């Protein structure tokens with residue numbers, strides 16, 4: 562969504578399930594920025610790996626469904642996210658491709674949650690966005706995984722951060738804001754449901770939703786104690802969604818200009 566990122570000599574390249582993946586250096590830098598905590602570089606490294614896994618799984622969702630529809634995709638990870646190349650199929654196939662990214666992301670949340678639940682390491686009443694750990698359940702684990710009564714700090718950092726990051730990025734992505742996944746689904750749907758006014762409805766929905774998230778980001782930065790606060794990430798979300806709402810507004814101006 563920040564445009565395409567040209568290959569560099571420092572790109573990490575590999576194949577996953579036959580799909581070529583390219584990781585631009587800006588991915589590691591922007592992830593480290595988000596994960597930063599100057600006194601604990603080990604935690605930063607763990608969080609960066611969690612971001613890598615989360616974004617890769619999300620993009621693999623798009624890529625696998627794209628390939629199923631007969632087109633060979635490529636995944637590029639860049640500025641705090643990525644994209645999987647695709648092509649225009651049909652309304653419902655395109656909706657399936659867009660939905661598959663967040664779908665894979667929520668599946669990953671489930672796959673992290675299930676062992677936590679089976680091993681009884683989450684305290685009853687704690688939520689996935691702010692998990693509280695049951696250290697007593699970890700007491701008999703091997704030393705390498707759990708240390709005494711405080712648990713292995715890095716394992717818990719990975720679980721805690723993965724829940725938060727996967728839930729937030731996939732929830733953000735299903736909002737009907739162009740060009741996020743939810744925005745693509747909204748556009749496909751409205752163009753199908755209302756061929757003449759579909760684009761206009763989609764863009765207006767995008768402006769209102771993007772504007773509301775931008776306002777909430779700014780508000781929750783000022784009042785970090787409210788529920789669903791973005792805390793210090795409020796600025797980032799506010800700027801990003803404000804910018805996306807503006808792009809939709811510009812697009813709407815252009816399309817209504819063509820009409821008249």
Ligand SMILES: [Zn+2]
Pocket residue numbers: 619623662663734742
């Ligand atoms: Zn996506």
